[in-house]
Amino acid sequence: MNALAARFNAIFGADMAGPLAALAAVLVVFGFASPHFLTGATFGSVAFQLPELGVLTLAMLMPILTGGLNLAITFTANIAGLTLAWTLQANGGIDAGPGAFLLGSALALAVGAASGLIMGLVIAFTRAHPILVSLSMMIFLRGLGEFLTRGGDISGFPTFVAPIGHGSILGIPVPLLILIACVIASHILLSRSKLGFSTYMIGSNIESARYSGINTRKVLVLVYMLSGVVAAVAGIIMLARFNSVRVGHGESYLLITVLACFLGGINPFGGFGRVLPVFVALVVLQLLSSGLNLLGANQHLTTAVWGILLIVVMVLRWFSAKFIRIVK
Amino acid sequence: MRKLFLAYTTEFVLFAVIIAMSVVLAFTTDRFFTLGNAFDLLNISAVNIIFAVGLLVVLISGGIDISFAVAASIVQYVTALALERIGGGGWLSGFLIAAGIGIVLGMINAFLIHRFRIISIVATIATFNVYFGLLMFFTKGVSIYNLPDWLTSRVIIYEREMADGSWAEITLPVVVMAVCTLATWLFITRTTTGRQLYAFGDNPEGARRFGINIGAMQFIAFGWLGLMAGIAGLMQAHYAQEVVPNALYGRELDVLAAVVLGGARLGGGKGSVLGCVLGVLLVSITQNGLNLMGVSPFAFKMIVGAIILVAITLSSARIGNLVPVFATRKSTGNRPADRVEG
Numbered sequence: 001m002n003a004l005a006a007r008f009n010a011i012f013g014a015d016m017a018g019p020l021a022a023l024a025a026v027l028v029v030f031g032f033a034s035p036h037f038l039t040g041a042t043f044g045s046v047a048f049q050l051p052e053l054g055v056l057t058l059a060m061l062m063p064i065l066t067g068g069l070n071l072a073i074t075f076t077a078n079i080a081g082l083t084l085a086w087t088l089q090a091n092g093g094i095d096a097g098p099g100a101f102l103l104g105s106a107l108a109l110a111v112g113a114a115s116g117l118i119m120g121l122v123i124a125f126t127r128a129h130p131i132l133v134s135l136s137m138m139i140f141l142r143g144l145g146e147f148l149t150r151g152g153d154i155s156g157f158p159t160f161v162a163p164i165g166h167g168s169i170l171g172i173p174v175p176l177l178i179l180i181a182c183v184i185a186s187h188i189l190l191s192r193s194k195l196g197f198s199t200y201m202i203g204s205n206i207e208s209a210r211y212s213g214i215n216t217r218k219v220l221v222l223v224y225m226l227s228g229v230v231a232a233v234a235g236i237i238m239l240a241r242f243n244s245v246r247v248g249h250g251e252s253y254l255l256i257t258v259l260a261c262f263l264g265g266i267n268p269f270g271g272f273g274r275v276l277p278v279f280v281a282l283v284v285l286q287l288l289s290s291g292l293n294l295l296g297a298n299q300h301l302t303t304a305v306w307g308i309l310l311i312v313v314m315v316l317r318w319f320s321a322k323f324i325r326i327v328k
Numbered sequence: 329m330r331k332l333f334l335a336y337t338t339e340f341v342l343f344a345v346i347i348a349m350s351v352v353l354a355f356t357t358d359r360f361f362t363l364g365n366a367f368d369l370l371n372i373s374a375v376n377i378i379f380a381v382g383l384l385v386v387l388i389s390g391g392i393d394i395s396f397a398v399a400a401s402i403v404q405y406v407t408a409l410a411l412e413r414i415g416g417g418g419w420l421s422g423f424l425i426a427a428g429i430g431i432v433l434g435m436i437n438a439f440l441i442h443r444f445r446i447i448s449i450v451a452t453i454a455t456f457n458v459y460f461g462l463l464m465f466f467t468k469g470v471s472i473y474n475l476p477d478w479l480t481s482r483v484i485i486y487e488r489e490m491a492d493g494s495w496a497e498i499t500l501p502v503v504v505m506a507v508c509t510l511a512t513w514l515f516i517t518r519t520t521t522g523r524q525l526y527a528f529g530d531n532p533e534g535a536r537r538f539g540i541n542i543g544a545m546q547f548i549a550f551g552w553l554g555l556m557a558g559i560a561g562l563m564q565a566h567y568a569q570e571v572v573p574n575a576l577y578g579r580e581l582d583v584l585a586a587v588v589l590g591g592a593r594l595g596g597g598k599g600s601v602l603g604c605v606l607g608v609l610l611v612s613i614t615q616n617g618l619n620l621m622g623v624s625p626f627a628f629k630m631i632v633g634a635i636i637l638v639a640i641t642l643s644s645a646r647i648g649n650l651v652p653v654f655a656t657r658k659s660t661g662n663r664p665a666d667r668v669e670g
Contacts, residue, residue: 071581122637122640126640126641128640128641128643129588129593129594131392131584131594132585132588132636132640133640135581135585135636136585136633136634136636136637136640137637138581138633139582139585139629139632139633139636140629140630140634140637141633142629142630143628143630143631143632143633144630144633146626146629147624147626147629147630150626151626251578255394255456255457258449258453259453259454262450262453268447297465298465300460300462300465301462301465302461303457303460303464304457304460304461304462304465305461306461307453307454307456307457307458307461308458310450310453311440311446311451311454311455311458314446314450314451314454315440318444318445318446
């Protein structure tokens, strides 16, 4: 029984308390505020809207755990989406077959990996600050996308692409399934694999990680490559959801992904934090958005409330730390 | 000379790159090396340089701010509304209102960071969303076009007719930029508070033990950025002759890239006004040169991004490895991986 309790604690540990409390608060407040909130429709809309932001947040998560940041994720997603779109267009546009889609997706993931590879190499070998490297990569990718598309959008995809953005399997939206798969994969990668262990080590103290025999350069390059690949997955989902690709789609998500990570208890300096609390934090953000929407607020007010939520959580964390000090 | 170079490596390198680019552009385009173009460059860069010197102060003190461009948008909007309320006003009231609101918004960041010990990047990402969300919510995205005449009419400080009949002009934003740059330079290099900011950014705990009031440091740094953001917002409204709520959205990252290109260090304690101005100018000159060479505007960002990426790669790889003459005997380059600290 004790083992079970320990297991429970390991999964829903102390870092889950904040996000779960916020989740409960959101459910209770909006449950009372709007009779339509606790219905299937709300959760359905959340399930369809969550994945884009969620997958992008996972792309942001691993670099933050190493003490860095990847500001290029949204435009990596755009460029990956463009790659897939062009592959489909080159193979007949609306009439393209599943083979073209698979090829395009593979190329899209490769493009994402390439973007991450370049950033990882620069960060690992020159010790340039990740914020700067990813920032210049972001400016470059945005420019590249604008240059190649001339600011326009690309649409007209085969009909079998749409279900990836809008379809359901056994009542569960396909994009949500992709997100859950990514969450589970990230969780296993970070908590079970050598790469995950090295990621936390680097985030805690890169010098001691190096002295303890971890090939820090290799790990950093891999982390940024993985981040690029996950961003590319988000790009594919966005292509299917909007049925078009446009440079700048999802740009406003960039700082929200950082916000979601911090809300999920990730240490901004790296080294500490887990995937599951971040997932719960994402659900909270999206429920807040739907709840406010039901009450007649628009997306911009939601953005403001997300920011206020982050401040409130940080202030509460400060109070609780102070309280613990006094009790001791 | 070697000592001077080592102390100001980034500035020298930037200066050399700018000179080299200017020489190439002077020969390849017929308009680059004219007074008119030089003045155009200054007029265009003025707002970004005002932002940049403000951000520099925060970076030196070891913080980072994401929210200043959105704060400037709020300043623009509220100033325009306030001026309408008081029936027009003039430059003095405009500057006072803009500076006041800017300082208040900067102080909010400083308050969150100091009082509740929130890391500056977390706090300013939060306020970025709050500021932008509330601005768009209350304004409903509506722009203001009927600004007072004194604000929208161009103020020409110096003008000269060129041989080809065009006019080379220096306008008000350039003068304001010069004043802001000079004030920031005096502030961070010639005052005790400025030296304390460097010390605080380099080692907050050491600075605290030395008796520096760290709360005051946060409020001064973010207050200064708020002041600069307010002034830059007013200048942007003057330059664009309109107030568009989301016009400055996204500017923060471009300015950040330019400032760090100019040698400021994320993590604090390092950076100079000269480097910061050169960083912004390098980006502007690149865009200007590409424009004059007839390159598609769609390619600007791509090339600028690539240049910044290469520049950061080269400047982070130790200069001593690339140019052995300047290698320091005892490598001081083994700094720990820089981090953004609050």
